[in-house]
Amino acid sequence: MTVDPGRWYPIASSSDLPLRHVFHGQLWGREMAVWRADDGHVNVWENRCLHRGVRLSIGLNEGRELRCLYHGWRYANRTAGCTYIPAHPADAPARTICNNTYPAVEAHGLIWSALDPTEDFREHTLLAGADALTLRPIPVNAPLALVATHARNYRFSQTGAGDAEIRIMAEAEDFFELNASLSDTTATLLLFIQPVDAGRSILRGVLTASPDATMPILRHHNQAMSALRDRVEAEAAMLDAPEPIAVSFSPVDEELAQMPARARSGPKAELRVTVARKRDLATDIAGFRLEAVTGQLPTFQPGAHIDVHLPNGLSRQYSLTNAPGETDHYAIGVKREPKSRGGSACLHEIVQQGDVLAISAPRNNFPLRRDALNTILVAGGIGITPMLAMAQTLEAQSLPFELHCFAQSEAHLGFEEILGRLAGAVTTHLGLDPKATGRTLAEILKTRGEEEHLYICGPGPMLETARGIADRNGWPDDAVHFEYFKNTNEIDDSSAFEVALARSALTLQVPAGRTILEVLHENGVEMPSSCEQGACGTCLATVIDGDPDHQDVYLSPGERAAGKSIITCVSRCKSKRLVLDI
Amino acid sequence: MTQSCNDPVILNEWHPLTSIDEITQGLVHDTVLLEQPVSYAMDDAGALHVWHRTPAQPVHAPHDPAKAGNALPARSEHGYLWTCVGEPTEDLFPVPELLEADRQNVPTGVFGVNVSAGRAIENFLDMGHFPFVHTGILGEEPHTEVKEYDVEVSESRDEILATRCRFYQPKAALASEGGADVEYVYRVPHINCALLYKSSPGYEAEGRMDVIYMFLQPMTREWTRAHTGMCVIDLENSYQGIRYFQQVIFGQDKPILENQFPKQLPLDTRAETPIRADKSAIAYRRWLSRKGLTYGVIPAAA
Numbered sequence: 001m002t003v004d005p006g007r008w009y010p011i012a013s014s015s016d017l018p019l020r021h022v023f024h025g026q027l028w029g030r031e032m033a034v035w036r037a038d039d040g041h042v043n044v045w046e047n048r049c050l051h052r053g054v055r056l057s058i059g060l061n062e063g064r065e066l067r068c069l070y071h072g073w074r075y076a077n078r079t080a081g082c083t084y085i086p087a088h089p090a091d092a093p094a095r096t097i098c099n100n101t102y103p104a105v106e107a108h109g110l111i112w113s114a115l116d117p118t119e120d121f122r123e124h125t126l127l128a129g130a131d132a133l134t135l136r137p138i139p140v141n142a143p144l145a146l147v148a149t150h151a152r153n154y155r156f157s158q159t160g161a162g163d164a165e166i167r168i169m170a171e172a173e174d175f176f177e178l179n180a181s182l183s184d185t186t187a188t189l190l191l192f193i194q195p196v197d198a199g200r201s202i203l204r205g206v207l208t209a210s211p212d213a214t215m216p217i218l219r220h221h222n223q224a225m226s227a228l229r230d231r232v233e234a235e236a237a238m239l240d241a242p243e244p245i246a247v248s249f250s251p252v253d254e255e256l257a258q259m260p261a262r263a264r265s266g267p268k269a270e271l272r273v274t275v276a277r278k279r280d281l282a283t284d285i286a287g288f289r290l291e292a293v294t295g296q297l298p299t300f301q302p303g304a305h306i307d308v309h310l311p312n313g314l315s316r317q318y319s320l321t322n323a324p325g326e327t328d329h330y331a332i333g334v335k336r337e338p339k340s341r342g343g344s345a346c347l348h349e350i351v352q353q354g355d356v357l358a359i360s361a362p363r364n365n366f367p368l369r370r371d372a373l374n375t376i377l378v379a380g381g382i383g384i385t386p387m388l389a390m391a392q393t394l395e396a397q398s399l400p401f402e403l404h405c406f407a408q409s410e411a412h413l414g415f416e417e418i419l420g421r422l423a424g425a426v427t428t429h430l431g432l433d434p435k436a437t438g439r440t441l442a443e444i445l446k447t448r449g450e451e452e453h454l455y456i457c458g459p460g461p462m463l464e465t466a467r468g469i470a471d472r473n474g475w476p477d478d479a480v481h482f483e484y485f486k487n488t489n490e491i492d493d494s495s496a497f498e499v500a501l502a503r504s505a506l507t508l509q510v511p512a513g514r515t516i517l518e519v520l521h522e523n524g525v526e527m528p529s530s531c532e533q534g535a536c537g538t539c540l541a542t543v544i545d546g547d548p549d550h551q552d553v554y555l556s557p558g559e560r561a562a563g564k565s566i567i568t569c570v571s572r573c574k575s576k577r578l579v580l581d582i
Numbered sequence: 583m584t585q586s587c588n589d590p591v592i593l594n595e596w597h598p599l600t601s602i603d604e605i606t607q608g609l610v611h612d613t614v615l616l617e618q619p620v621s622y623a624m625d626d627a628g629a630l631h632v633w634h635r636t637p638a639q640p641v642h643a644p645h646d647p648a649k650a651g652n653a654l655p656a657r658s659e660h661g662y663l664w665t666c667v668g669e670p671t672e673d674l675f676p677v678p679e680l681l682e683a684d685r686q687n688v689p690t691g692v693f694g695v696n697v698s699a700g701r702a703i704e705n706f707l708d709m710g711h712f713p714f715v716h717t718g719i720l721g722e723e724p725h726t727e728v729k730e731y732d733v734e735v736s737e738s739r740d741e742i743l744a745t746r747c748r749f750y751q752p753k754a755a756l757a758s759e760g761g762a763d764v765e766y767v768y769r770v771p772h773i774n775c776a777l778l779y780k781s782s783p784g785y786e787a788e789g790r791m792d793v794i795y796m797f798l799q800p801m802t803r804e805w806t807r808a809h810t811g812m813c814v815i816d817l818e819n820s821y822q823g824i825r826y827f828q829q830v831i832f833g834q835d836k837p838i839l840e841n842q843f844p845k846q847l848p849l850d851t852r853a854e855t856p857i858r859a860d861k862s863a864i865a866y867r868r869w870l871s872r873k874g875l876t877y878g879v880i881p882a883a884a
Contacts, residue, residue: 051857053842058837072714088859089726252852253852371723
């Protein structure tokens with residue numbers, strides 16, 4: 001038996017995918033986990049969690065994500081990328097952890113897939129625009145070739161009665177187009193044979209026209225195909241069992257098997273997206289829906305941001321506001337900064353619906369733990385954007401949280417749709433001056449509940465206030481997570497020092513006026529970066545020796561004090577020599 | 583599928599067949615070890631006998647292996663009957679706790695499971711699945727974090743040791759209401775046997791721990807019998823209670839294990855995706871690779 005990886009076959013009926021179910025399909029010996037997300041998208045994945053090989057067909061379809069039953073790893077609708085690893089709640093999973101997927105097309109009550117298609121799925125010409133009727137699939141314990149020799153003699157009639165004349169109008173090794181004519185009427189049946197594995201097949205029939213009364217016809221075919229099955233299986237039982245099809249498993253990414261997380265230099269613009277929709281979300285806030293020009297956008301997690309490269313040459317970071325499983329687009333909200341240096345003004349004024357932009361893949365330096373007993377999200381102004389992604393994630397998992405939104409006014413708040421869905425958990429604090437904001441924050445952060453975690457994003461002064469209050473009220477450092485819009489510290493780049501790269505066996509001089517990151521890039525050392533002003537944390541490096549001079553706003557006081565990490569785009573060194581684990 | 587096992591690494595190991603408790607004196611018991619039909623019996627004098635059963639020989643038939651010349655070695659250790667179908671090269675690993683006078687060794691049952699022995703050992707070493715598979719017993723969401731722990735392969739004793747393992751358990755002690763972190767130590771002294779040490783309620787101060795063990799009898803590459811037991815300091819719970827507890831736990835693991843794919847343990851580092859929490863499993867796979875094991879595993883491509 002020759003496996004035809006390039007060919008499309010029906011592998012399930014649409015009716016096999018009721019709400020929140022995962023169906024176990026099989027094609028040429030390969031098992032498939034087939035599931036429909038709440039947005040209607042059908043996913044066909046290799047039936048094995050890449051972590052420990054547990055079948056995903058026993059996993060949980062949570063509507064937006066599929067959860068593995070063994071360790072609770074979550075995989076996103078469409079991308080199959082891992083969005084959360086419960087064993088390491090503080091970490092964002094490596095972007096490349098992704099289950100193997102197969103293509104999926106739903107047409108005429110059937111789900112079609114192929115192991116490695118050589119061309120796009122093409123609908124049968126007789127089914128285009130047809131009011132077709134999909135028959136009940138009939139599994140047969142026999143190889144495809146044997147099923148085909150009997151299927152070509154399949155007999156039926158349009159009404160289920162009478163002795164119709166059967167003509168084979170077209171055929172292939174796994175397909176027959178049969179016409180049944182009786183007096184002056186003709187019914188056309190397309191009969192597909194799905195090769196399950198070496199010794200098993202499934203007959204899947206589609207009538208090109210749906211009769212007025214479907215039940216007698218469905219029953220007629222069910223009986224006729226069951227009889228066909230009996231004949232085929234009787235013959236198959238006389239033959240030797242065929243050799244099973246050897247199933248090979250493709251190895252995971254080498255990088256993933258070793259688990260180093262980072263690589264590649266500089267801000268990246270590896271994706272092209274179209275502005276599918278631009279609209280005003282609030283006073284001075286424009287919302288953008290970005291869709292891939294081709295292919296599938298990579299997986300994101302709550303807290304992730306993208307670099308948007310603008311037509312004027314600038315690059316800016318924006319948090320994704322997407323809910324989990326919303327994997328057909330990226331949503332960002334952009335506030336027009338009164339003192340815009342050309343970033344937000346360009347997005348507001350120049351970029352229009354239909355434009356193509358270059359963006360980076362999402363990067364997550366603000367990961368959300370999901371092992372807290374309660375989560376407090378505090379958003380100031382446009383700092384609401386990462387909080388929306390977080391809140392929708394917590395909501396989808398029924399985890400307790402509260403979202404506090406500080407804004408100038410109702411009109412400045414925006415995002416009514418999402419906030420409306422989260423209403424029960426949202427408190428808005430409108431039009432407060434800095435003093436009143438401080439008092440409100442003091443109230444919110446008065447005491448820390450058991451295993452409670454705090455996430456804050458907003459303007460610098462508000463963050464400073466909130467962090468100060470949390471610290472005074474006994475919130476431990478590792479329970480307070482924050483993200484600054486930008487680094488407002490005045491950077492002192494007057495020092496000069498030496499940087500030794502332990503793993504690369506390289507020693508470089510950083511003169512006054514240049515950053516560690518620049519020197520690394522000039523010398524061909526790969527180091528990813530994004531905001532390049534000490535706010536996002538992308539260019540973090542591990543310090544082995546030396547006394548870092550922290551000038552960023554990304555590291556927490558505890559992390560600063562520990563001296564084990566440094567943000568290379570702004571921070572420097574107080575000692576003469578800094579040894580980094582690069 | 584009849585296939586023979588010709589991997590000396592596993593053939594020369596001792597493997598358990600049954601707990602001594604469960605042998606009915608005078609009766610012939612039949613089982614399978616590494617694809618080979620094997621029978622055992624305890625004679626009237628209490629001596630243990632193990633022998634190769636030939637296909638022609640009816641099951642449960644009385645037999646004199648000494649006369650027939652098909653005897654296999656039989657030894658009683660740790661409360662179990664062990665045999666070896668190859669050339670035993672090393673002695674069986676010690677479990678000093680089993681010799682302590684104030685402890686009771688409670689065999690908690692044998693479970694057939696349609697998976698390779700290696701997959702079952704890895705599951706035994708794994709803490710990350712507690713909240714999802716043993717919900718409300720050994721773990722509970724949202725307490726899902728696997729904290730850093732240490733793993734070493736002891737050169738002198740040729741065994742894997744995972745220490746400083748801590749995991750949140752909803753009812754950590756009988757006396758306490760709430761949950762707390764429980765400390766575990768895992769030991770893999772044999773390719774198909776693993777033990778875990780868990781703080782014993784009331785004996786924490788003395789540093790004495792309860793011992794839970796799993797000795798595996800690989801019948802074929804993909805079928806394993808798991809002999810489980812507990813060695814507790816004082817029997818506060820009834821014998822039945824302990825057996826019931828272990829049966830619940832294994833009953834929860836079994837459907838997961840039987841849905842692992844491939845069923846044999848892949849040793850190639852790129853076969854699956856390890857995370858930090860899987861340190862002990864990574865060490866176990868490397869250890870098996872170094873030993874050159876080929877039976878019940880998918881060896882790494884050279």
